[in-house]
Amino acid sequence: MIEHLSTPLVWLILLPLVWATLAFCLGPGRGALLGLSGLGLQLLCAILLAVEVAPKQTVTHLVGGWQEPLGILLVADGLSVTMLLLTQAVSLPVALYAYSYLKQGQHWFWPLTGFLLAGINGLYLSGDLFNLYVTLELIGLAAVGLVVTGGAAGQVTAAMRYLLASLVGSGGFLLGVALLYGCFGTVSIRLLTSLIGSQAPLAVWLAAAVMVAGLLLKTALFPFHFWLPPAHGGAPAPISALLSALVVKASFYVLLRLWLGPFAGFVSPLAWLPALLGSLAILWGGCQAIRAERLKMMVAYSTVAQLGYLVLIFPLFGTGSHAMQIGLLQATAHGLAKAGMFLAAGTLVKASGSELIDGIATMAGRLPVTLFAFGLSGVSLMGLPPSGGFLAKYMLIDAALAVGHIWIAVIVVTGGLLASIYVFRVLRLAFLGPGDERQVALQPVSAVMEWTAFMLAVSAIVLGLAAMPLFRLLEGVAG
Amino acid sequence: MLFVELLSNLLLLTGGFFYLAGTVGLLRFPDVYTRLHTLSKADNLGLGCLLAGLALKADSLVLALKLLAIWPLTLIASAVVGYAIAHRADRLGIPAWQREKP
C-alpha cells in the first residue's frame, strides 16, 4: 500500500495542484511557504523518479487502471525526466527569488505558479494527446495570468496578445487531435505511433501540419515569436524567468514527441523547415537583442534566438548523431542560464530603478554577485567553454559537420557572435560605464535575490562539466 | 386511434402556421412594440399547438406531460421578457426599432 502511495510520478502532478488550490483559498499574496515546501517536495519527487527511471528506461502509470485506448497512460522516460528535473530545479530558486521580490501584496503569484507547474509536469508525463491539450491550456492560462502580475497597462496588452496566440495555438493542436481521432479512433501516443506508417492519408498530413504550426506558435519560434518579447520582457523578473526557462520548452517538448513519435514515418524529409525557421530565429533574435534599449527586453529577444537552437537538431535525427542529447543539453543549459539572467536583470532593474540598459552603468562594483551571475549566464548563452551552452553548441557543430550540414555550423557560430555582442554590451556598460555623475542611490536588494540568480548561472556552467549523467539518462530514448 | 392521429397532425399544422405568421410579422412589422406581439402571441400559440400535437403522439403519459410542461414555462418567460423589452423601449422613449438592447 505504501509503495502504491509513494509513486513520485503522480505526486509531481498532484502536489502543485494541491498547494496551488490551498494558496488560492488563502488569498492574494499568500501561500509562499506552502509553495516553497511543495516545490522542495517536487524536486525530491523528480530526483526519486530519475533514480527509478535510470535503470528501467521507462516508468508508466495507468490512470484509473484502464488499459490504453480506454484510459490515459502516464509515461516517464529519460526525456521527460530530464525536463521534469529542469522544471523543478529552476522553479525552486525562482520561487525563492519571487518570495523576496514580490513580498506580500495583491498578487496571485503562488496559485498561478502552482497551476503552471501542475500543467508543465502533467504535460511531460502525459502519453495521451487529448490530455496534452488540457495541460497545454492549463499552462497557457496560468502563464497569461502570471504575465499581468504587477498590473501595468503594457503587461495587460502583452497578456492579451499572448492569450490570443496561445488559444489559437492550442486550437490548432486540438484540431489535429480531432483529425487523428477521426482517422484512427484513439488519442494514445503509443498506439498512434504504431498505427501511422509512412503512407499517411491527407487528414493525417493536415493533422501534423496544424499541430506543428500550433506548437510552434506556442513555442514562439520565428516568425511566430511576435507575442514573446512584450510578454516575457514586461512581466516581473521571476515570472519572466519561469516563462522563458520553462513554459516555451513545454510546447517544444510536445513537438519533439510528435516529431519522433506518431509523425516520424512521414515528416523527416521536412526537417529542414523547422531548422530554417530556427536559423532565422537565431539571426533575428540576436539582432533585436542587440538593438534593444530595455534590459529585460534584450533578455527576452535572447530567448527568441536561443529557441532557434532547439529546432536546429531536427535535420540531425536519424543520422546517427546524438541529436536528442544535444537538444536536451541546449534546453537544460538555456533554461538554467536564462532563468539566472532574468533574475539578475530583475535585481539590476530593481536596484537601479531604471529599466534601460544604460541605467546599469558602473553597477559592477556595487552588485558584484548579480553582475557575475549575469556574466556567467551570458557565457553559457554565447557558448563559451566550459558552460553547458558551449557543450551543446560544440556538439551541434560537430554533428552538423559530420553529416555535411555546413550551414547549421555557420548559423551556430554567427548566433554565438551575436550573443557575445549583446552580452558584452551590458557587461561593458556595467564595468566601464560613463562616469560617477550618474551615481544614484541604489534601492536595497536582498541577498536571496542575488544568490539565487548566481546559483542558477553557476549550474548552467557546471552542466558543461557534468553532462554525462544527463546523457546516460537519455540513452534509452528513441532519437 | 385514427381520430387522435388526425387531431395531432391538425394541431402540428396549425402550430406551424402560427409560427410562420409570427415570423412574417417579426420581419414585416414596423416597430418594437408590434413585433413583440408576434413573438409573445403568435409564436406562443404556435408552440402550444405543436406541443399538444406532439403530446398526442408521445409513447408514454410521462413524456406527454413533460412536453406539455414546456408551455407554461415558456409563457411565463415570454410574458416577462416581452414586458421587460417594452418597458425598456418605453423608458428610452424611442418607438422606432433602433437597438435590441440598451
Next chain:
Amino acid sequence: MTTALAFEALLALLLLWSAWQTLATPQMDRAVIMFIVFGLLLTLVWSRLQAPDIALAEAALGAGLTGTLLLDALTAFRQPNRSAKHGRVLAAFRRFPALLALLLLAAALLTSLTRLPLPAVDLPAAVAGQLGSSGVSHPVTAVLLNFRGYDTLLEVAVLLLALTGILAVGLPAERPLLSLNQLVPTLARSAVPLMVLAAFYLLWAGAHRPGGAFQAAAVLAAAAVLLNLSQLQSRWLPTQHWIRLVVGAGLLLFVGIAAALLAGGGLLRFPPGQAGLLILLIESGLTVSLAVNLAAFYLLRTSSSGQWAGQEDSHE
C-alpha cells in the same frame, strides 16, 4: 431520411450564416446576439448528432453563460458602436496572404474529409465493454469521470485557474443596473427554485442518462446570475472568502479522492463496487464548487468606484 438530411442542411446553412453575422455585423451588441443565436443553433446540431450532454452544456455554458459575460463586457465598454471602423470585416479579410492560406486550409480540410481511413481502434466498443465496471450506466459520464477522469480533474483546475487569472487581472467596479421593473424579480422568484430543482435532477440523472456535474453547475450559476439581474442578489466581493473556499473545496475533494485511490493501486482507480458512490460524491462536490466558480465569472466585482483590485501592487 431525406427530410432529416434536408433539415440538417438547412441547420448547417443557418449555423454558418449566424457565424458569419457574428463576425461581420457592424454593431458589437448585434454581433453578441448573433453569437447567442449561433449557440442555440449549435445546440440543435448537437442533438442531431445524438449528443444531448453536449447540447445541454452548449445551451447553458456556450450560449448562456458566455453570452451573458459578453453582454456584460459590452456594457462596460460604454462607447457607441463604432460601426465605421469595426464593421468592415470584408476590408479586414482583404489581407490576401492570410486569406489565401485560410482558404487553402479550408479546401484541404474538406478534401481530407472525403478520403478518411477506417478507424483501426474501436473505442466505443471498449467503452461499452467496461461500462459495467465503471460505476455508472451512462457512457459519457463513465468516460468523463472514470475512464478519462484525469482529464476532468485537470479541467476543473483550468476553471479555478481562470478565476485566479481574472482576480490577477483585476475586477471592474460594479455599476448600478439601469432598468428595473417588477416582473423580472417575480420571474426570478418563481424560476430559481425550479432551476435549483433541475440542477439537482441533472446531477442525479448524470449516472444513467444525459446530465452531470457540469450541466448542473451551469444551471445553478445561471440561477445566481438571474437573481443578480433581478437585483435580488448583489455582486460578490473579492473580500468574501467563502467564495474562494467553496471553489477550492471542490477541486481539493476531487484531488483528495484521486490520491486516496492511489492506495488501491492507481490514481483515480475506483474499486468497482464503490465507483458509483465515489463518482456521485465527486460530482456533488463539483456541482457546488463549479457553480460558484462559473457564477463568480459574472458576479465577482469590486464595490469601490473606478478602482481595479489588481492595480495597487507591491512588486516595485
Next chain:
Amino acid sequence: MSSGLLFAAVGCLLLVLGVGGVLLLDHLVRRILAFNLMGSGIFLVLVGLAQRSGRIDPVPQAMVLTGIVVSVAATALALALARRRYADSGSTTLQDKARREDRHD
C-alpha cells in the same frame, strides 16, 4: 453523406472562419467571439468525424464537454483582460495604442 460528416464539414468552415477572425479582426470582443466560433468548429470536427458512420461515440463527446468548459474559462479570462485594457487605455483593440504612440512620436 452522414450527418456526422456533414457537420464535420461545417465544423471545418467554422474553424477557418474563427481563426481568420481571431487573427485578422481588430475589436477584442469580436476576436473573442471568433475564438469561440473556432472552438465550436473544432468540437464539431471531433464528434462529427468520430460519428461519421452513424454510431454514437461517447469518448469524443466527453472530450467536447471538457473542451467547452475550457473555452468558457478562456473566454472569461480574455474578457477580463479586454475590460482591463479598456479601463487602462480606452481602447477596444490591441493596435490602437501603438498607432497613437507612433503619431505622438
